Amino acid sequence: MLSRDLFAALALTAAVFTPTLVASAHAAERPLVVGMALEPPHLDPTAGAAAAIDEVLYANVYEGLTRIASDGTVVPGLAMDWSVSEDGLSYTFNLREGVTFHDGTPFDADAVVFTLDRARADGAENAQPQLFAAIDKVTAVDPTTVRIDLTQEDGDLAYSLAWGDAVIVSPSAAETLKSAPVGTGPFTFDTWRRGDRVILSRNDAYWGEQANVPQVEFAFVSDPTVALAAILAGDVHAFPNFPAPETLPVLEADDRFNVAVGTTEGETILAINSASEPFDDVRVRKAIAAAIDRQALVDGAMYGTATPIGSHMPPHAPSYVDLTGLSPHDPEAARALLAEAGVEDLRLSIALPPPAYARRSGEIIAAQLREVGIDAEIVPVEWAEWLARIFRGKEYDLTIVAHTEPNDIGIYARPDYYFHVPNERFTAIMAELDKVADPDTRITLLKEAQTIIAENAVNGFLFQLPKVGVWDARLDGFWENAPIQANDVTGVRWQE
Amino acid sequence: MTALSRLFQLVVTLLAASFLIFFAMQVLPGDPADVLLGQNADPEAVAALRAELGLDRAIPIRFVDWLGGVLTGDLGVSATYDVPVAHLIAERAVVSLPLAALAVGLAIVIALPAGVGAAIARGRPVDRVVVAGALVGLSVPNVWLGLILIFVFAVALGVAPAGGFPGWDQGFGAFGALLMPAVALAAPQAAILTRLVRAAVLEALDEDYVTLARAKGRSRRAAVWRHALPNALPPILTLIGLQFGFLVAGGVIIETVFSLPGLGRLLFQAVAQRDLMVVQGVVLVLVSMVVIVNAAMDGLALLSDPRQRADRPKAARAS
Numbered sequence: 001m002l003s004r005d006l007f008a009a010l011a012l013t014a015a016v017f018t019p020t021l022v023a024s025a026h027a028a029e030r031p032l033v034v035g036m037a038l039e040p041p042h043l044d045p046t047a048g049a050a051a052a053i054d055e056v057l058y059a060n061v062y063e064g065l066t067r068i069a070s071d072g073t074v075v076p077g078l079a080m081d082w083s084v085s086e087d088g089l090s091y092t093f094n095l096r097e098g099v100t101f102h103d104g105t106p107f108d109a110d111a112v113v114f115t116l117d118r119a120r121a122d123g124a125e126n127a128q129p130q131l132f133a134a135i136d137k138v139t140a141v142d143p144t145t146v147r148i149d150l151t152q153e154d155g156d157l158a159y160s161l162a163w164g165d166a167v168i169v170s171p172s173a174a175e176t177l178k179s180a181p182v183g184t185g186p187f188t189f190d191t192w193r194r195g196d197r198v199i200l201s202r203n204d205a206y207w208g209e210q211a212n213v214p215q216v217e218f219a220f221v222s223d224p225t226v227a228l229a230a231i232l233a234g235d236v237h238a239f240p241n242f243p244a245p246e247t248l249p250v251l252e253a254d255d256r257f258n259v260a261v262g263t264t265e266g267e268t269i270l271a272i273n274s275a276s277e278p279f280d281d282v283r284v285r286k287a288i289a290a291a292i293d294r295q296a297l298v299d300g301a302m303y304g305t306a307t308p309i310g311s312h313m314p315p316h317a318p319s320y321v322d323l324t325g326l327s328p329h330d331p332e333a334a335r336a337l338l339a340e341a342g343v344e345d346l347r348l349s350i351a352l353p354p355p356a357y358a359r360r361s362g363e364i365i366a367a368q369l370r371e372v373g374i375d376a377e378i379v380p381v382e383w384a385e386w387l388a389r390i391f392r393g394k395e396y397d398l399t400i401v402a403h404t405e406p407n408d409i410g411i412y413a414r415p416d417y418y419f420h421v422p423n424e425r426f427t428a429i430m431a432e433l434d435k436v437a438d439p440d441t442r443i444t445l446l447k448e449a450q451t452i453i454a455e456n457a458v459n460g461f462l463f464q465l466p467k468v469g470v471w472d473a474r475l476d477g478f479w480e481n482a483p484i485q486a487n488d489v490t491g492v493r494w495q496e
Numbered sequence: 497m498t499a500l501s502r503l504f505q506l507v508v509t510l511l512a513a514s515f516l517i518f519f520a521m522q523v524l525p526g527d528p529a530d531v532l533l534g535q536n537a538d539p540e541a542v543a544a545l546r547a548e549l550g551l552d553r554a555i556p557i558r559f560v561d562w563l564g565g566v567l568t569g570d571l572g573v574s575a576t577y578d579v580p581v582a583h584l585i586a587e588r589a590v591v592s593l594p595l596a597a598l599a600v601g602l603a604i605v606i607a608l609p610a611g612v613g614a615a616i617a618r619g620r621p622v623d624r625v626v627v628a629g630a631l632v633g634l635s636v637p638n639v640w641l642g643l644i645l646i647f648v649f650a651v652a653l654g655v656a657p658a659g660g661f662p663g664w665d666q667g668f669g670a671f672g673a674l675l676m677p678a679v680a681l682a683a684p685q686a687a688i689l690t691r692l693v694r695a696a697v698l699e700a701l702d703e704d705y706v707t708l709a710r711a712k713g714r715s716r717r718a719a720v721w722r723h724a725l726p727n728a729l730p731p732i733l734t735l736i737g738l739q740f741g742f743l744v745a746g747g748v749i750i751e752t753v754f755s756l757p758g759l760g761r762l763l764f765q766a767v768a769q770r771d772l773m774v775v776q777g778v779v780l781v782l783v784s785m786v787v788i789v790n791a792a793m794d795g796l797a798l799l800s801d802p803r804q805r806a807d808r809p810k811a812a813r814a815s
Contacts, residue, residue, distance in 0.1 A: 122540075
């Protein structure tokens with residue numbers, strides 16, 4: 001941890017003192033090339049679950065009524081401000097005036113009604129229907145005022161509307177957004193060379209502060225080693241999510257680059273199929289949890305970049321409570337718990353989806369389970385298979401995955417979820433949270449909720465997924481943390 | 497007659513390949529609607545999308561539908577990209593085909609002189625160097641070679657891009673982007689081909705007609721080029737045809753290493769996303785290419801074989 005900070009400090013110092021090589025006025029107008037490991041399947045964030053869609057377009061091309069700032073707070077977007085009725089069942093948004101979509105269509109209350117109705121329609125392709133679950137009716141009061149009536153209180157509405165799945169789209173372009181995105185953002189869509197890159201150009205007619213770079217190219221580099229080569233060679237200027245943490249020392253030692261290890265909303269868990277024997281026995285789940293040495297995972301699988309967690313809450317959240325002490329690494333205790341539960345010669349499989357964090361952690365956990373007498377077989381799976389067989393079919397023993405959505409502890413209350421340990425108090429807390437707005441009460445409730453799932457060892461809680469960003473030291477304005485899965489480059493500039 | 501039976505063979509191979517791929521994809525868990533909408537999707541929305549994509553219909557009906565489309569030149573629409581499959585394939589083929597052609601060309605340009613030279617210099621240092629070089633070329637995995645090329649030419653020397661493809665409108669830049677991947681792809685093929693050329697020429701050198709040519713006063717070199725090589729050509733051409741299939745498969749890996757938007761990467765992504773239409777379309781194109789190239793090479797081999805030329809059956813041997 002200390003050495004990492006030291007490296008970061010060194011890199012920062014180096015960046016400050018790196019002489020500017022090119023004439024400043026010219027350099028500031030250089031196009032920016034941002035590398036990504038995965039290519040988006042299409043370019044409509046309101047009709048797909050792939051994070052890569054938001055990573056190209058959120059805040060850059062599309063904007064919502066509200067937006068998430070780099071510190072995770074909700075700030076005004078296309079709505080200048082909003083108010084909530086006494087009973088909490090009606091929100092009124094005042095819209096910005098003089099905004100037009102990239103296709104020339106004016107942005108107004110009708111566009112908002114169109115977008116939200118489209119997103120929450122029956123059978124809509126939206127990947128996050130829960131965001132709109134409380135909405136009863138969206139009404140255009142006048143061209144710059146929208147009222148949203150709710151069926152039940154939803155303290156998170158402003159936050160939900162800031163998601164990429166709720167961005168406002170041009171009604172006249174809605175049918176073709178998948179290949180030709182049209183929003184209101186500071187960049188317009190230029191070209192998509194499928195398999196290679198998406199190119200965005202600065203929107204000179206933008207309503208707000210102009211973007212600093214004239215063009216952004218999102219280049220898709222799927223091989224981690226090649227990602228290192230691409231940034232070393234200068235073909236790519238930044239990887240907001242650098243895929244090869246094992247090569248970070250090379251970049252940290254080079255003053256041409258900045259390396260920033262930040263936080264994400266991704267809790268990496270060893271999910272346990274508690275609906276099946278013997279995992280329905282809390283002693284077995286606790287034995288599995290006790291077999292896990294989190295530090296070995298952080299060091300071995302994540303090269304020291306991750307933070308251990310003891311429940312399902314990111315360490316930077318205001319309501320976070322450190323519960324790693326509830327399930328310390330204790331092989332002796334694990335064996336004793338298994339014996340107490342009468343489980344002998346336990347054989348199980350760990351399904352591992354493609355991301356490196358899962359595959360690497362899985363190998364280490366299999367070895368750790370073997371130390372307490374559990375024979376764990378590693379089964380690599382593709383995402384499609386993971387979704388169909390494990391997530392929906394619940395055919396698994398253990399699996400490793402990062403739950404990357406913000407504020408998602410509520411999944412532990414879903415009886416039909418792929419992991420579930422029924423707990424009345426937990427369900428009651430979640431119901432209460434829907435109604436309570438007072439921040440202190442919410443924090444107390446969330447702390448209790450974290451403790452309940454940790455005590456029940458619902459899952460093995462491993463580590464918070466880091467956001468490892470690497471960029472050319474002459475650039476600034478990249479997000480260090482990822483409060484939402486996006487690469488907001490609207491503030492990125494070449495230093496003069 | 498041969499042409500007809502070849503055509504028949506092509507159709508049967510294509511049908512069998514599409515059939516196999518279609519049903520193999522059905523066995524794989526997961527479908528494109530699942531993948532597109534992800535974990536939090538409303539089951540109703542997934543069902544609606546599935547219906548829109550036609551995934552709710554019986555498998556045999558979908559296969560027949562797809563086949564009918566193919567026969568009328570319609571490869572369907574990609575579930576993930578929402579654009580016609582033919583369009584996607586055309587976009588990618590302009591990268592993959594030149595890459596494969598370049599790799600075949602490189603392999604031939606390296607292997608012919610090296611193999612013939614080694615055969616002429618049998619047992620001498622030149623021969624030993626070529627044989628050792630071929631062994632190295634054969635042993636080095638092309639992924640590794642690709643990474644080494646990137647680190648040497650893009651990172652250390654800064655003379656080539658570390659991957660990506662700028663588009664053919666960039667002219668020479670596009671060609672430059674294909675050069676390193678072609679070298680990585682060609683290396684093992686060149687090695688195999690060199691060994692075959694050397695062996696085939698050596699064998700031909702022992703034939704009576706070469707001895708006769710030498711007795712008539714031709715130099716060793718001239719005897720090789722005029723008599724031994726033409727007789728060694730048929731197996732070489734057949735091998736080049738077979739290698740084309742390996743190049744297509746190797747393209748999946750090399751295109752990933754060099755971030756090239758080719759057919760191999762499209763196929764790989766489509767399988768991961770369960771985009772059946774794209775997988776079917778790409779496989780159809782790749783299989784046709786392999787079968788056609790093999791047929792063409794076999795035809796060339798036949799034409800090049802002096803013993804099989806109908807017009808002067810004995811002249812070739814007696815000249």
